[in-house]
Amino acid sequence: MAFLKDQLEGFVPTQIQKEIIKGITKGSTLLKLSKVQPMESDKKKIPVLVDGPGAYWVGESERINTSEVRYIHPELEAKKIGVIIPVTKEKLNDTTINVFSELRTEIEKAFYTTIDGAGLFGINSPFKKSLFGSAETSGNLIANGTGGTFDIDVSNAMALVEDAGLDVTGFAGHRGIKNTLRTLRDTNGNQIYVSGVSQNELYGFPVEFSSNGGFDKTKADLILGNFDYSLVGIREGLKYEILKEATLQGHVMGDGKPLSLAENDMIAIKATMRLGFLPIKEDAFAAITPKVDKQD
Template sequence: MADTTFLKDNLTGFVPIEQAAGIMKDVARGSSILRLSKVEPMKSDKKKFSIMTDGPGAYWVGETERIQTSTAQWIFPEMEAKKLGVIIPVTKEKLNDTTINVFGELRPAIAEAFYKAIDAACLFGINSPFAKSIISVADGIDNEIVLGTAASLDLDVADLMALIEDAGLDVNGFAAHYGIKNSLRKLRDNNGNQLFVSGVDQNELYNNPIEFVRNGAWDKTKAEIIAGNWNYSLVGIRAGIEYEILKEATLHTVTMADGKPLALAEQDMIAIKATMRIGFLPIKDEAFAILRPAGFTIS
């Protein structure tokens, strides 16, 4: 049955399930951190995890000898969901449209705003409510090298992977910015085979997926490539996207032609505020390493 609920009759509420699911699919496709990390559903704003950092040992046992025992060590990190919101100005006529049509039309804009903010916060700590980012945990233990340290980019990446492997972990993916794609395309092994393989659904570097972060989310002054074992990057998603219709707000982030912020009442417009809740938690610092830009000074 078609949705006949009009926006004017429901000024607050949850985005219709079908449209919310579509927005979240677009967010998942657009967000590199979501594509690389382990995504966990959250039933409340907080979720605690049980992580074994040192497992029980096994021992060789001679005849009649007692089997030795050891104790596993656990940590219990807690992830907390934070609210992420976007405000989109639209014409007042949208009030006469059904909610499902409005959010079907706004789906790309909402999803793009969400995935850019998610990647910027989780990877670089930009405008982030979270205590840690991927950059901050790798930087905190000096898991970083500068581009040009080795003779070529592929060797720099190999050394980057070694930082993680030295901790007994495997690299299972990379994140990078679009500007480095040309340099990657030129990489060849000793047999002339490409080290970077561009695919329809997935790009690969050293046989591991590499995600190119959308424009606006990557800070090229801080990193060229981030290598990681992304099993130790947890992203929590709370179900549902809420919305609220704003009628008289002044949007200071939107500047009009006269240089003044957008005043909805004066422009005879409304704005739709959409919010979702997301958590983020990197649980092993040594699982990530940064390839810094050439000339970067490591403190």
């Protein structure tokens, strides 16, 4: 059984690593809706069918025409994402599995919040595109209230994706929009938004709500689209490193100074993983932007 003091850096044990990755996937709106691929290296080309084979009417003894199948090969590039968690020095005497079991929730939340912020809105993102940015570039933005009611706004935004020849497969929103969705009714008084035990649905498609920090509600109330065109690649391996003498600028102590591990007799655990993200069709996404208050 490995103790943290005997192995100050390396990979998180496989059994707990799988649980952490599972927790990150469960907590991330982007990962739940997107097409997720494993990555064996830092770059991976993924074949995406653009034009499929067609069928033809054929007369007796006539030659059957052949049709071209066309693929594009977008490349995912994995980028490093990391979190640093200060802990007491006593953790060095615990087993590696126990330490990461205790820190699992903090690691998962830090990762999935950052992943959602980057993929949905480009917040502190190493990637060139985001889903909201794709919708904005395509002009697929509908302001909340322009259709009279929110359900009409959503339908109009869906139509923008459908005009591109695609179907909407899901929605991503912030938790503050839940009440608006719960009040939606069709002409027969039936709920349009259905809150289920295993899945929430709007117009029959899944709705996922991102955690605070992962969704910029100043820019959008909902992001919707065909998430088959939102590619995420997860590079195998969750690494860690024990820091003993660093000064952590992001952790401010009661005296207003950054946390100095040596001075405060603490250590910090840095956990990192690699992940790639790419929206491969910008017009596959649309967004409902917040209401603009009218000026008197």
